[in-house]
Structure formats: structure tokens, C-alpha cells
Amino acid sequence: MIVLTLTEITEILGGELHSTPTTLSATDTVSGLVDTDSRQITPGDIFVAKPGEHTDGHNFVGIARAAGAVLALVEHTVEEDIAQIVVPDVVVAIADLARAVVARVRAEGNLRVIGITGSNGKTTTKNMLAAILSAQAETVAPRASFNNHVGAPLTILRTTFDTRFLIIEMGASHVGDIARLVSIAKPDIGIVLKVGLAHAGEFGGVERTVLAKSEMVTPLTENDVAILNADDYRVIGMAELTRAAVRTFAVDGDNATFRAADVRSTRTGTDFTLVDAAGAEHPVHLRILGEHHVYNALAALSAADALGIATADAIAALGTLERAERWRMEVLGGRDDVTIINDAYNASPDSMAAAIRTLAQITPRDRRTVAVLGVMTELGELAGDEYDRIALQLVRLNISQLVVVGAEARRLHITAINEGSWDGESVYCEEADAAFEYLSTAIRPGDTVLVKSSNSAGLRLLGDRLGEFFTC
Structure with missing residues (x-):
């Protein structure tokens, strides 16, 4: 995280700082990572005492302090010798802190933010794009599938003034979830992969899923880019809902900005020919199994192109990725x-x-x-x-x-x-x-x-x- 004083954090959160002579004080600074899991805490970090269904993070403040945490975000004070900022809701607090951090980095640095959503393929696309972008400059991307109202802000809070690319995976269980994440991160590029039946029961039907996923592109401005799957009619229909410049990718379609041809799958990976907007052809080899991952690769390559990265460099970086993710193909x-x-x-x-x-x-x-x-x-x-x-x-x-x-x-x-x-x-x-x-x-x-x-x-x-x- 960027360097902030405890006073700055308290003001951002509208909270109340509690410190003692043996803890950090209002003028002291912190710049460690922010986490809700006490097992992930390292020296200098900030621990978020998030209440849960089965456990309460307030019970783990002492463990986090012993692991090196120097500040705790809490909803009530605990009897531990650590600086604490009390807020009404710690989940809202980390979202507010993430919004402030990404805004400051964007204002003073050269940050580009890429948001990814879709019923399937978010994590694989995130990993593919992270492989491409991290070869170019400092890149922050979610670990595992940190894509909800807690995980996405925690990812954003890993951003520093040296970060060039920030990738945010945005999942949703309800209409409005993605809109809230977009309001925090304000992506320059929004990717929609697919609208399928994942979570359809929770959303209340596929049309509600369409509405939720469209929240990725509806807030984008004319200076932003929306990258849409042209083979999914529900996704390509979102082109009418955004002011952003629209780029498309497809396997079946002929008119997409980036499309795949000659797709072949074997036990050793997946091969296809990338055809770009100018009609140039580029051979691509993925070490990841499955033709369905061609869509994820096309989305990642489209985003890289929108960011000005040479297609040959992006393809080379994709070839280094050994698997989509743990337990994914x-x-x-x-x-x-x-x-x-x-x-x-x-x-x-x-x-x-x-x-x-x-x-x-x-x-x-x-x-x-x-x-x-x-x-x-x-x-x-x-x-x-x-x-x-x-x-x-x-x-x-x-x-x-x-x-x-x-x-x-x-x-x-x-x-x-x-x-x-x-x-x-x-x-x-x-x-x-x-x-x-x-x-x-x-x-x-x-x-x-x-x-x-x-x-x-x-x-x-x-x-x-x-x-x-x-x-x-």
C-alpha cells in the first residue's frame, strides 16, 4: 500500500483512532499490506477484523499483532496492544480506503486499471493478463479468486506509486455488486467474457445476470475501452450500453477486432492462429488445456493491445503460463x-x-x-x-x-x-x-x-x- 499516516487513514474512513504510548501514534505511517486473514499477516501490515458467519476477526487481532501487524481496523476496540481504528463496518472501510488509494496513485502516477468479469473464465483471464503485463512493468493482480466486495478492495490496496497495471477480477452474486467495485477501481478497460448460468439461481435468472455483468461497461467513459465477447449475443449487446470505445474478440465471428482460427487441442495444450484487426496472423500456443480458454486468451491479448503492448510480446508471455490456476484444468x-x-x-x-x-x-x-x-x-x-x-x-x-x-x-x-x-x-x-x-x-x-x-x-x-x- 502507499504510505499513509494513521491520521490520514482515520480521516479517509471517518473512524476513531485508539493508540497507546507503546503503539503507533497519529503521525506515524504505515505502508504494509492489508488483509482479513491473520495467517497472511507479515511485519508492518494492517489487519482487518472482519466479522464472519462462523468466526469473528476481532478474536484474531492478537494473533495478527504477534505476526507483525501494526494497525487493526475494528468495529469495536479489543484488549490488544496495537493501534486500532474503530469504524462502523470494516468491509465498507476497506472499500473506502481502496477508493482513496487508487485515486491517489492514479493522480500522481501512470496507473492503468483493467476490470474483468464474466460467468466463466475470470481467474484464467486475470492470470493470462498478469503474465503479459508483469513482463512489461509492475503489475498488481488478485491472488486466487479474490473478486468479491472484500477480495477486490484488498487487491487494490496492494497498489503503490510504482504500480503501472492494476488488474481487478470482479465477481457478483447480486445486481449492484460489480457497480460497487467499478465505482472503487474506475477501470480504464472493462472486459466482459461471457454471460452464462453460473449463479443464475442466485441472481434470479439469466437476464438478471446480464444486467449485473453489464455494470462493468455502463460506467465507462469515452476515454475508456470495453472489450466484449462477440460470440455471446448477451455480451455483444452491451456495446449499446457504453460510451467507451468497443473492441471485440471471437472464435466464431469474422468481424471481431481479435479472432481465433484453426483451434486445436491436445494433451499438451491448445494452439490457434490469432487474426488481428489488420488481418495479420500470429501463431499462439497455450500450455493450458481446453478450447474454451482460447476466449480467455483472446480477451487478455485484446487488453494488452489496447494498452499498447506488442502482440508478439504478449503471445510470448502467454506461452510461459503453465496452468490456468490451481485446480483449473x-x-x-x-x-x-x-x-x-x-x-x-x-x-x-x-x-x-x-x-x-x-x-x-x-x-x-x-x-x-x-x-x-x-x-x-x-x-x-x-x-x-x-x-x-x-x-x-x-x-x-x-x-x-x-x-x-x-x-x-x-x-x-x-x-x-x-x-x-x-x-x-x-x-x-x-x-x-x-x-x-x-x-x-x-x-x-x-x-x-x-x-x-x-x-x-x-x-x-x-x-x-x-x-x-x-x-x-
């Missing part, structure tokens, strides 16, 4: 030529369908495909139809073996059996341990295995176990 295994694809960090109908297509595409015809699938959360009343659609896809793509894990996903198993004339090709397991016991003997040499579910199912850990079991 992560390739494990290797023993007996068994490939485990652990993609169980999250799952929506679109991302699950894309992962299954990838499984079919990258597996040689003489080898077996195994899909280990769990629950897709937050679909509401759409869940039944979407499980049926995925089951039909599994049958049509002739997936060799289906293993469904967990009661919430059992419909997938039942529908797959009803759709296909299978004899044991679909197996249902109540929990992950049972699935591991089955798969450890059922997987054959040469198999390609996909593990996919929403995070809550915990199948990412099953994927890790399988990867370790089949490690050379």
Missing part, C-alpha cells in the same frame, strides 16, 4: 500414461460442458475417457434441466466412464443411464472416498480422467489424490 498423473485433469475448483453448466468437450477432444480415439463429476451449485430451478443437458452431452460424446459423486449430483447419473444404452459405464458414489476407492482400480493405463465440480463438493481434493496415486 490442472494436469496431473503420468504413471501408466494416465492423465488426470483436475478442474474441480468451480463448475457451471457452461464450464462443465466445455471441460467435457476438452476431455473428448484431447483423448486419442483408441484411449478411454473418464468423467468424474459432482454438483453444480447456485443453479436454482434450472438445475434439473442443466444436469440433463450435461448427461446427454456425455452420451453423445461417447465418454467411456462416468463417475458421479454426491447426492446433489445424482440426477446426472440417473439421466445418463436413461439417455444411453450403458451397462455399468455410469457409477454413482455417495462421497469422494468411495469414488477414490473405485477409481484407483477402475482407471486403466492410457486413460484420460476429468475431475469437475463446484468447489463445495471438495472433488478438487479427490483430483489431487488421483494425481498423486498416478504420479510416476
Whole structure:
């Protein structure tokens, strides 16, 4: 974070400073990182005592102080020897502090802010763009999937006057969430990847999802750039809602600013030809599996071009990225030529369908495909139809073996059996341990295995176990 005195922070937050002779005082400065997790605190940092559903951050102020925190943002004072600023709501406070910090850096530096949203692909696109931009200048990007009303401000607060690029991943569960994040960060470039059914149940339908995602581009000015997926009619329709200059990317469309041609997927990655606005062609190799990640790469390359970065340099930087993210199309295994694809960090109908297509595409015809699938959360009343659609896809793509894990996903198993004339090709397991016991003997040499579910199912850990079991 930029250097601020405790008085400045207190004024920004409209809070009340409490200090003692043995703690920092009003005129002292801080410039450490800001975090809600006491386990992440290092000397000089600021700890945010955020109340939670199961734990209260105020109970961890002492642990944070012992780890080196010099200031705590609290909603009531605690009996710990550390400077404390009391505010009515610490979550609102970190948003206010982030807004002030990014405004000061923008005013005195050369900061460019890029916001990314979409039902799928945000984290992968963030990582791709971070690989490109960090090769050019100091870049701040979220760790993991820090994309909500807490994570995004914490990312912004890592910005300093040396930061050239700030990437903000913006997720949402309700209409208005992205608008609040945009009001804090004020992006120069806003990227919308896709409008799908992820969180559709929570939003109240796909049209409400469209409204929420459009909040990325509606506040942009004529000096900003909106980067939109031209293959998604709901996304490209947002061009009419923004004053920003619009750039597009596509795989299917011919009129996009950046488009991909000759897409090819293998076990070692994904290749395509980038066709830019001038019609020039550039070969691209991603070490990340899956044709669906071509869209993420196009979005990242489009943003890099808008920032004035040479396409050749951007492509070279993309080629260094070994994986999308932990538990996202992560390739494990290797023993007996068994490939485990652990993609169980999250799952929506679109991302699950894309992962299954990838499984079919990258597996040689003489080898077996195994899909280990769990629950897709937050679909509401759409869940039944979407499980049926995925089951039909599994049958049509002739997936060799289906293993469904967990009661919430059992419909997938039942529908797959009803759709296909299978004899044991679909197996249902109540929990992950049972699935591991089955798969450890059922997987054959040469198999390609996909593990996919929403995070809550915990199948990412099953994927890790399988990867370790089949490690050379």
C-alpha cells in the first residue's frame, strides 16, 4: 500500500483512532499490506477484523499483532496492544480506503486499471493478463479468486506509486455488486467474457445476470475501452450500453477486432492462429488445456493491445503460463500414461460442458475417457434441466466412464443411464472416498480422467489424490 499516516487513514474512513504510548501514534505511517486473514499477516501490515458467519476477526487481532501487524481496523476496540481504528463496518472501510488509494496513485502516477468479469473464465483471464503485463512493468493482480466486495478492495490496496497495471477480477452474486467495485477501481478497460448460468439461481435468472455483468461497461467513459465477447449475443449487446470505445474478440465471428482460427487441442495444450484487426496472423500456443480458454486468451491479448503492448510480446508471455490456476484444468498423473485433469475448483453448466468437450477432444480415439463429476451449485430451478443437458452431452460424446459423486449430483447419473444404452459405464458414489476407492482400480493405463465440480463438493481434493496415486 502507499504510505499513509494513521491520521490520514482515520480521516479517509471517518473512524476513531485508539493508540497507546507503546503503539503507533497519529503521525506515524504505515505502508504494509492489508488483509482479513491473520495467517497472511507479515511485519508492518494492517489487519482487518472482519466479522464472519462462523468466526469473528476481532478474536484474531492478537494473533495478527504477534505476526507483525501494526494497525487493526475494528468495529469495536479489543484488549490488544496495537493501534486500532474503530469504524462502523470494516468491509465498507476497506472499500473506502481502496477508493482513496487508487485515486491517489492514479493522480500522481501512470496507473492503468483493467476490470474483468464474466460467468466463466475470470481467474484464467486475470492470470493470462498478469503474465503479459508483469513482463512489461509492475503489475498488481488478485491472488486466487479474490473478486468479491472484500477480495477486490484488498487487491487494490496492494497498489503503490510504482504500480503501472492494476488488474481487478470482479465477481457478483447480486445486481449492484460489480457497480460497487467499478465505482472503487474506475477501470480504464472493462472486459466482459461471457454471460452464462453460473449463479443464475442466485441472481434470479439469466437476464438478471446480464444486467449485473453489464455494470462493468455502463460506467465507462469515452476515454475508456470495453472489450466484449462477440460470440455471446448477451455480451455483444452491451456495446449499446457504453460510451467507451468497443473492441471485440471471437472464435466464431469474422468481424471481431481479435479472432481465433484453426483451434486445436491436445494433451499438451491448445494452439490457434490469432487474426488481428489488420488481418495479420500470429501463431499462439497455450500450455493450458481446453478450447474454451482460447476466449480467455483472446480477451487478455485484446487488453494488452489496447494498452499498447506488442502482440508478439504478449503471445510470448502467454506461452510461459503453465496452468490456468490451481485446480483449473490442472494436469496431473503420468504413471501408466494416465492423465488426470483436475478442474474441480468451480463448475457451471457452461464450464462443465466445455471441460467435457476438452476431455473428448484431447483423448486419442483408441484411449478411454473418464468423467468424474459432482454438483453444480447456485443453479436454482434450472438445475434439473442443466444436469440433463450435461448427461446427454456425455452420451453423445461417447465418454467411456462416468463417475458421479454426491447426492446433489445424482440426477446426472440417473439421466445418463436413461439417455444411453450403458451397462455399468455410469457409477454413482455417495462421497469422494468411495469414488477414490473405485477409481484407483477402475482407471486403466492410457486413460484420460476429468475431475469437475463446484468447489463445495471438495472433488478438487479427490483430483489431487488421483494425481498423486498416478504420479510416476
